[in-house]
Amino acid sequence: MTTDWRPRAAALADKLRASGKLTTPEWHSALSQTPRHVFVPEYYRQDRGAEWIAVRGDNPAQREKWLDAMYDNTVLVTALADNDNGGQLVRSSSTQPGLMVRMLEALEVRDGNTVLEIGAGTGYNAALLSQRLGDGCVYSVDIEPDLVDLARERLAEAGHHPTVVARDGADGFPEHAPFDRLIATCSVPAIPAAWVRQVRPGGKILADIKTGVSAGSLVLLTRYDDDAAVGRFDPVYAAFMALRPSAGVPAVPTRVDRNRDAARQRTSQLNPTTPWDNLLTWFLASFTLGPDVAAAGYTGPDDNDTNEQPAPAAVWITTPDGSWTEISLRDHDGEHRVHEGGPRNLWTLIEQAHRDWTDHGQPDWDRLGLTVTRDEQRVWLDEPSGPTLGTLPTG
Numbered sequence: 001m002t003t004d005w006r007p008r009a010a011a012l013a014d015k016l017r018a019s020g021k022l023t024t025p026e027w028h029s030a031l032s033q034t035p036r037h038v039f040v041p042e043y044y045r046q047d048r049g050a051e052w053i054a055v056r057g058d059n060p061a062q063r064e065k066w067l068d069a070m071y072d073n074t075v076l077v078t079a080l081a082d083n084d085n086g087g088q089l090v091r092s093s094s095t096q097p098g099l100m101v102r103m104l105e106a107l108e109v110r111d112g113n114t115v116l117e118i119g120a121g122t123g124y125n126a127a128l129l130s131q132r133l134g135d136g137c138v139y140s141v142d143i144e145p146d147l148v149d150l151a152r153e154r155l156a157e158a159g160h161h162p163t164v165v166a167r168d169g170a171d172g173f174p175e176h177a178p179f180d181r182l183i184a185t186c187s188v189p190a191i192p193a194a195w196v197r198q199v200r201p202g203g204k205i206l207a208d209i210k211t212g213v214s215a216g217s218l219v220l221l222t223r224y225d226d227d228a229a230v231g232r233f234d235p236v237y238a239a240f241m242a243l244r245p246s247a248g249v250p251a252v253p254t255r256v257d258r259n260r261d262a263a264r265q266r267t268s269q270l271n272p273t274t275p276w277d278n279l280l281t282w283f284l285a286s287f288t289l290g291p292d293v294a295a296a297g298y299t300g301p302d303d304n305d306t307n308e309q310p311a312p313a314a315v316w317i318t319t320p321d322g323s324w325t326e327i328s329l330r331d332h333d334g335e336h337r338v339h340e341g342g343p344r345n346l347w348t349l350i351e352q353a354h355r356d357w358t359d360h361g362q363p364d365w366d367r368l369g370l371t372v373t374r375d376e377q378r379v380w381l382d383e384p385s386g387p388t389l390g391t392l393p394t395g
Contacts, residue, residue: 005035008071012097016073021098024105030131031101036070039122039154040094043069043076052080052088073098078122079147090241092147094122095185099238103183104128106220106234107204113137113180116198118169118207118243123151125185130160138162139176141169143244169243172198184208186243190392191221191229191372199223205231208240209370211392213296214279215286219370228373230384235366237279258316258324263339270351272315272327272336278354280363285353287379287390289346290319299326317346360387 013031016022022031042056043066057066069076079092104125109115115129120142129138142148145166152164163176169184170192177198184195187210195205203223209216218238221231275282275296298312311329318324323342330336338347357363360381368389371378377392 005037005067005071006032008067009034009036012071012073016098016101019098021073022101022105026132027101027105027128030128031097034124034127034131035158036094036097036124037067038158039124039127039151040070040076040078042066043078043094044080045077052077092121092144093241094124095240100125100128102236103206103218103238104132106218107181107183107206109133109181114176115139115181115183116173116176116179117141117183117185118172118195119185119240120148120151120164121185122147123155123164125183126151126162126164127155127158127160130155130162135160135162139173139179140164141167141173143168168245170194170245174198179203182206184243185240187216187240188243190377190394191370193227193374196221196223196227196229196372199229201225205229208238209233209392210239210242211283211390212286212289214239214275215283217279217283217365221370221372226374228371230369230371232369233365235364237365258318258326258339259341260326260339263326263341264345265340266338267332267335268327268338268347268351269334269336270347270354272329274350274354275315275317278357280365280368281350281354281357284356284389285350288349288353289317290321290393317350319344319346356389360389 010032013022013028017028022028037057042054044052044054047053055062055066057063073096075096076094077090078094080088081091082088113133114137115133117126117140120126120140126138126140140162148164148166155162169186172194178200179198180200180203182195182199182205184207187208189211191207199205201223205221207219209219218234219231220234221229223229296317299314299316301311301313314326314328316326321343323344323346325346326339327347328337340347363381367382369380369384371380371384377394379389381387381389
């Protein structure tokens, strides 16, 4: 369909190297020689009305825009699914190339290493791995059979034939274990035991831990004996779609009604945007909020806001047990109005997490680590023997 991709792929690799996101010649070569456009013949963008618009490479009017996007360091939404509310949810996406190569470099693969990828997606990441290691060293699984079929076809079109199958990623790929490396391009609330068992002692696991909505980040573990692994969180935040146990439409959060008239009221000095502006506090709060934060977002503008583009009035958070909180963005002498309902005071839990984060010296991600054993998965500060910040929800 196109013959002018190579200069674009090389320019992308050069751009990522110049920005420090790509440092090794092996991965620079792999990125330069992999045609991303083959794996994303179309992508979706939202217009101002939040409607999804397809941008296709076989549409002459869209071709240049599509091709520019293919070799830009950007996330591309590649598959949608209808939900029960009449809207559409993102089902699959192509990750930023810069994040992909940063993760691949963090794995420290060597020639001859076997790699298991959890989350085949479009197949582009498997293509990068195949370009670097050879098809026989690369294995990839995904829960969606139709996406696996497409990934396999597009890999073949790009000249690669790694092993790609449809199955639950939480189970790994025991038929071909043990692996030297495991990389997950989806998020999990805790490291599945199968992943640790299927990596050789001394091997590495790179995964996105998410104990709640946006609560967590990438962690790189090294497996040691007795089905255990230990490692640190990546210094730069990253996020992936959640691993799903079955194919189909992603789950829609349960709606929790917020009755402000019957709410408990007080004030708080903590900035309401903390869940977005301070993701480490949000991560610490998730250990008490629970793994199933139903939703979080912004309340619409105040009725008295006459600006042409009125700002949101409040932040809200809900959990499936019926608890909810709403905190006004506008403050009065540094105090924000808090409304809370349900069995728990959610904002109180976030305030405590923020105090804990402050008491520990306001650490960044690279001061946090994770130890995985058969019995527990413990998040620690500074060293494996350091203070326990929380445990992941296993079992």
